[in-house]
Amino acid sequence: MRTLIIHADTGYASDAVFQFQRNLLHEGDECLMRQLGESWDSRAAVAGAEGFDLVVLSGGDYEVTRLLHALAGSETAICVFPSGPVNNFFSGLGVAAEPFALARACRMGTTVEADLAEIAWIDDEGVRHRERFSLMAGSGFDAELLRAAASNRKAMGQAAYFLAAVANPAPPVIRFSIDVDGTRHQRDGIACIVANTSVIQGDIELVADCRLDDGLLDVIVLETPDAVSLIKPMLFGFLDPSGRNLGRPQIESFKGARVAVSASAPVALQVDGETKERTVSEFAVRVLPRAVRLIVDPMSPYYDEDAVGAPRFSGTELKRFPEP
Ligand SMILES: [Mg+2]
Numbered sequence: 001m002r003t004l005i006i007h008a009d010t011g012y013a014s015d016a017v018f019q020f021q022r023n024l025l026h027e028g029d030e031c032l033m034r035q036l037g038e039s040w041d042s043r044a045a046v047a048g049a050e051g052f053d054l055v056v057l058s059g060g061d062y063e064v065t066r067l068l069h070a071l072a073g074s075e076t077a078i079c080v081f082p083s084g085p086v087n088n089f090f091s092g093l094g095v096a097a098e099p100f101a102l103a104r105a106c107r108m109g110t111t112v113e114a115d116l117a118e119i120a121w122i123d124d125e126g127v128r129h130r131e132r133f134s135l136m137a138g139s140g141f142d143a144e145l146l147r148a149a150a151s152n153r154k155a156m157g158q159a160a161y162f163l164a165a166v167a168n169p170a171p172p173v174i175r176f177s178i179d180v181d182g183t184r185h186q187r188d189g190i191a192c193i194v195a196n197t198s199v200i201q202g203d204i205e206l207v208a209d210c211r212l213d214d215g216l217l218d219v220i221v222l223e224t225p226d227a228v229s230l231i232k233p234m235l236f237g238f239l240d241p242s243g244r245n246l247g248r249p250q251i252e253s254f255k256g257a258r259v260a261v262s263a264s265a266p267v268a269l270q271v272d273g274e275t276k277e278r279t280v281s282e283f284a285v286r287v288l289p290r291a292v293r294l295i296v297d298p299m300s301p302y303y304d305e306d307a308v309g310a311p312r313f314s315g316t317e318l319k320r321f322p323e324p
Contacts, residue, residue, distance in 0.1 A: 008059035023103035060084010
C-alpha cells in the first residue's frame with residue numbers, strides 16, 4: 001500500500017498521527033509524509049495524490065477542509081485524521097477517533113462518497129468570489145461568532161465559540177429570502193447557514209438528518225431573536241448531541257441541491273469557519289455530489305456493511321444500543 005500523509009502540527013494530539021502511522025504500515029508498504037509549515041498551498045500539498053492508494057489528512061478543520069477542496073474529484077481514498085483544536089468535519093463522519101482504530105479502518109478500505117459544496121457571492125465592494133467548502137457557509141450571527149472566536153480559538157478550542165455567543169447577546173434580526181431548488185422561503189432570523197455537514201462545536205448536530213452522501217445541502221435558519229435564546233439549543237445540544245429527541249424550536253431547515261440567499265441588510269459571511277473581510281447581501285450555493293471518497297469504519301453512520309471487501313471488526317459483533 002502506498003500512503004501519503006499530509007500532517008499539520010497544530011499543537012493538539014501531536015503524537016497521535018505517528019501512532020497511527022506505526023499501526024497502519026506493514027512490511028513492504030510505502031509512506032510519504034508531508035509536514036505543513038507556516039504557509040502552504042493546498043493544491044501543492046496534495047500534488048501527486050492520485051499515485052497513492054490512501055491519502056491521510058491530519059489536522060483540524062482549517063487544514064482538512066482546504067485539503068479536501070483540493071482533492072475534489074479524486075478517486076483516491078482519503079482518511080481524515082483529527083489532530084486540530086476543532087475537528088467538526090471528522091466528528092460528522094462518526095468514525096472512531098483512536099489512532100489504532102483509524103489505521104485498521106484504512107486497511108479495511110471501506111469508503112463513503114461524500115459531497116462537497118461551492119459558494120459564489122459578490123461582496124459589498126462588487127468583487128466576485130467563488131470557493132469550495134466542506135462544512136458550512138454561514139451568514140449573519142454565525143459568521144460574527146466565528147470572527148469573534150477566531151482570536152481565542154487556538155488557545156481555547158471549542159469554548160471560544162460559546163464565549164463569543166455570550167459576549168454578543170443582541171445580534172440584528174435579518175429578513176432572509178431563501179430559494180431552495182426553485183421554492184422561495186422568507187424567514188426572519190439572526191443567521192442563515194448552508195451546511196454540507198451540520199456538526200458544530202461540542203459535537204452538536206444543528207439538524208438531525210443532515211447527511212454527507214445525499215447530494216443535498218441543508219439550509220438552516222436560526223430564528224431566535226437574540227443570542228441568549230441561542231444558548232438554550234446549544235445546551236440542549238450538549239444533552240442530546242444528535243438533535244433527535246429534544247427538538248430545536250428556534251432552528252428551521254430545508255434541503256436542496258441549489259440554494260440562493262438574499263438578506264435584507266448586508267451580513268457577515270463565513271466559509272468553512274473563516275469569516276470574510278467584506279459583508280454580502282446575496283450568495284448562491286450548489287452541492288458538488290460525491291466529490292471525495294472518505295474512509296469510514298463500522299462506528300460510522302456512513303458504513304455500508306454490504307460493501308465489497310469490508311470485513312467487520314475482527315471477531316466483534318457491533319450493535320448500536322439502544323437500537324435506533
Ligand atoms: Mg447532504
